[in-house]
Amino acid sequence: MNGWIILPMLLPAAAGIMLLVSSFLEHLRMTKRIKENTPVIVDEGEKKNLHYLVGIVLAITAVLVVWTAWSGERQLVLFYLMKEIPVYFHVDAVGRLFVTIVSIVWVAAGFYSFEYMKHEGEEKRFFGFYLLIYSVLIAQDFSGNLVTMYLFYELLTLVSMPLVLHNGSREAIMAGLKYLFYSMCGAYMGLFGIFFLYRYCSTLTFLPGGSLNPYLAEGNRGILLTAVFVMLIGFGAKAGMFPLHAWLPAAHPVAPSPASAVLSGVIVKAGVLAILRSVYYVVGVDFLRGTWVQTAWMTLTLLTVFMGSLLAYREPVMKKRLAYSTVSQVSYILFGLSLMTPDAMTGALLHTVFHAFIKCCLFLTAGVFLVQCRKRRADELVGIGKQMPVLLWCYTFASLALIGIPPASGFVSKWYLAKGALEAGVGIFGWFGPAVLLVSALLTAGYLLPITMKGFFPGEEAVVSEEKKEPPKGMLIPILVLAVLAVVLGIMPGGLLRYAGQIASACM
Amino acid sequence: MNAMIMMIVVLLPMLSGVLIPLLPFKNRRQMLIYIEAMVILNSVLVFGMLMNRPEEAFTLFRFTGNLSVSFRLDGLGSVFAGMVSALWPLATLYAFEYMKHEGHEKYFFMFYTITFGVTLGIALSEDILTMYFFFEMLSLVTLPLIMHTLSREAILASRTYFYYMIGGAAFAFIGMIFILTYGTTLDFVPGGVLDLAKIGDKTDVILLVYVLCFCGFSVKTAMWPFSSWLPKAGVAPTPVTALLHAVAVVKTGAFTVMRVTYYSFGTDILRGTWAQYTVMILVIITIVYGCSRALKETHFKRRLAWSTVSNLSYILFGVVIMTPMGLKGALGHMLFHAVMKICSFFCAGAIMYKAGKHYIYELDGLGRRMPKVFIIFTISGMALMGVPGLCGFISKWNLAAAAVESQNLLAYVGVAALLISALLTAIYMLTISVRAFFPGKDFDYSTLRGIEDPNWMMMLSLIVFAAAMFVFGLHSGPVFTMLDEVVAVLK
16 A cells, blocks of 8 residues: 555656647647647636646645555655665655645645636646646655755746746746756755765664754764855755845746746745755754854844844735745745754744745735735735735734734644743853744734735725725635634644654654 | 777778778768678677677787887777767768768768777777777877868867977877886776886885876866867768767767776876866866867857867866776766767757758747757756756766775865856856857847758657667666776786
């Protein structure tokens, strides 16, 4: 039954490649047609079929993935990439958690895009890559050793770049290239670390607690720590950690909104997963605890948390503001991981889950503002609550969750992060960390809530039409679902909390 | 008798090459069939020889005393001979289509085919003298190929080429003389032939000579500061740039360096000395320098040529780690780079041939017109930058693993250089693909009227190479098992 692992990866990959090929052939025909000066006809029926196809593939895959993930341990050696290095899949607790988040977000944003992508064009290509990325993400989450994960980590960059390039404008192409080069730079820095871990760990297979070989490592601590640090910075690129964060605010906003939502919601988590796997499952925290690597890592993450929030606060363009917010929020997670205590790791895992839902929800909302109201900037959104009350309520709840106001979800994760920091015994960072998180939360309130306030209370002089124009159901329902998840998970975090706690205690 | 075949595979292409202008062919087609048949026949003979390896040496002729031109086939030579024999027929097929409009075909194919024999001569050399002999000969027979178009630029390029090669050979000659004086024999023996008793306290002199000899042979590998001839030689027709200046000639340089390092001087005397550090620094500089120049270059073929400069130094980096694992990594990259770089050069050639575009800024939107070529080009670019699943990742992995294993601090810097170079490779290769496939919103495709993918003779080799990149990338076990056997003699 282990072979089942491969099925949920193959299905979307096959469908995606099929769509891409067909889209490419269409283009070839079109360039020929332009030559013959005949007009291009867009077939509405064909579009509907496309939506059915993508919807069905998404639904089946999501069900398959969740079933595969939650029905017991599975592992599979696909083939040997090199001698001693197999492409190896293994469903474990972390992979299970990540793959579930990915699936929920992917389905929600997917259904949202049926409606949204009408405004963008090139739907076939978009959905082709959308499905392809899904399959790569599943594969990355199910990876059982570092090389397999690295393989899909790099593929992820390559297949997600076309989403950034989507609208083909000069800005998009520059942003796409920036994304590509930052990610590649990060990936190669990660690879640098992997080369050393290959030598100094007994295996690259993920084992809770790591598998560093103490005899080999003795006497080579300096170089090994440097390698791990380089690796952290490298994989941190994908998670938007300072100093390799600059691509994120450029690339995320320029993509179509559902793509920004998944980029910000789950694709950045690929970086988190890579760091989590290499630190907790290959190197092992015991080796890093108390070293300069930990100190430097904590400093970088706190810097990123603060800087991201500050930049978001100063940013007028809505999607860019959300992108800066991602920079800041993902570093909450990384800060939690850098503390290396069970509570902090629990907080980090919880924040991974919550941030995925919240940020996806916020980006989808921003997408509605963009295509329905034609409003890019936050200060243009005056009185929006009169026209779209439901949407703005969703936005507000998601914002409250992100800020961390109880009982919404962000509160729980931040509580554990702060608790972990205080317990970690990391000196000054024990209280300085929570303080930075608090300041950042204030800033988060500062950049998210004005939209709610201006939206519901436009003020007396503003001229606002009272006409209701909620977005179409296809767009509203995914947003609603994500917003409800963001709140409900905060009220009833019990199961999730226990699950994350188990993962954390297994690694320590 | 079995050993005779070594002479045959070296002489047959030379002879059939010389006959091309002399034989009375009725038409072009007949000539092409003759050439391809001869090249394939020779490749088949080489592979037959590799399957059934002759143990004894074969002496072609003697100069005097124990100085002779003689052949012997060992593991290292087999790898090199196998590589060129696999590539030559495909490259020749590609050249048929490409050279259609270039003129002077007879002479072109004459020298092209002779080069095959000379390269095999280097692979099969039993001693450093034979290798030197063929090394010089290779410079001479490839000279007319660079001059081919007889334009002013081509003549200047060939002059530069010639001066560099003569200079390089002179340095290599010094090395040979020292091996003759201080070694027990001129033959290649795994582990080296230097006689420690004869050297006495002159180790530093020997090390200096090694550095000189290394630089001399590395001129062919376009190591910095001797790299500028290679991009200039890009003026030659594409089949020459692709096969000779990405594989046969330049890798001859790498191969000779392997020979002198592991089989003449021996790594025991070199490892950990200033000589190793000197050459390693040069190599690391070249890795980064080549990539940076590639990034700056706007001429398509010259950009690929600079990329070759950098990649050849990956091979040299493996060599100068001076462990069997390093040699294994070097050989791996020698094989895989051959596939990747020929493929990207052939794509460039196909674009020049069909679209007449030579500069990168002219390639906008061509991805729609020549989709097959550009898809394959993108794959080769990804392979060069080392995306896992393609062969470049495997060879890079082995090089880096060897470097980390050697516990040499400078080698760690080399690993960093490999990765910096990989990033730069991503930039200079993928910007081309992005440009071709995403020319911008209002690009006018009508300016590219009538451009399309080339015919099967060109496509065949492209497809074979693209497939090979995947096969080696996903299933490299057998190749490295073979290489393990090759380097096993060094332990």
